[in-house]
Amino acid sequence: MSSTKLIRIVAAVIRDEAGRVLMVRKRGAEVLQQPGGKRDPGDRDDLHTLERELHEELGCTMRREGAHRLGCLSAPAANEPGHVVEAEVYEVRVEGTIEARAEIEEIRWIDPAATGDLLIARLSREQILPLLVI
């Protein structure tokens, strides 16, 4: 029996006109990751989870129309040693001002093709960002 614990989340890829990707850093964490989070029992579906999380974390409104599922991706979890994160990942568009809220300490737009020595969670660095590089 495996002792690995699974964290299931829904995560968002939000891009600007230049193709840069919005990353967040949570309070107390060193690495950048995608906005999003765990499902709540009251969520109607995964897009509802994302809509709720994006509003909580960034103060913006997610548009359901045009949401594009990138897949179910997993990697060792960023902030919980011994855990694996499994994410349903959607590229979505948002409206309104984006600002760091709740447990988000920093937001940053990054070029997925030029991450340099940025500290980025493995799910994003190894699974999500490579999908966005042409």
Ligand SMILES: Nc1nc2c([nH]c(=O)n2[C@@H]2O[C@H](COP(=O)(O)OP(=O)(O)OP(=O)(O)O)[C@@H](O)[C@H]2O)c(=O)[nH]1
């Ligand atoms: N949201 C998010 N979580 C990630 C990513 N990559 C990654 O390893 N994780 C891991 O998954 C965990 C998800 O927890 P979370 O704190 O974002 O979710 P949440 O807001 O619903 O949590 P809470 O209600 O327990 O506070 C993170 O602590 C982190 O260890 C990512 O790209 N986005």
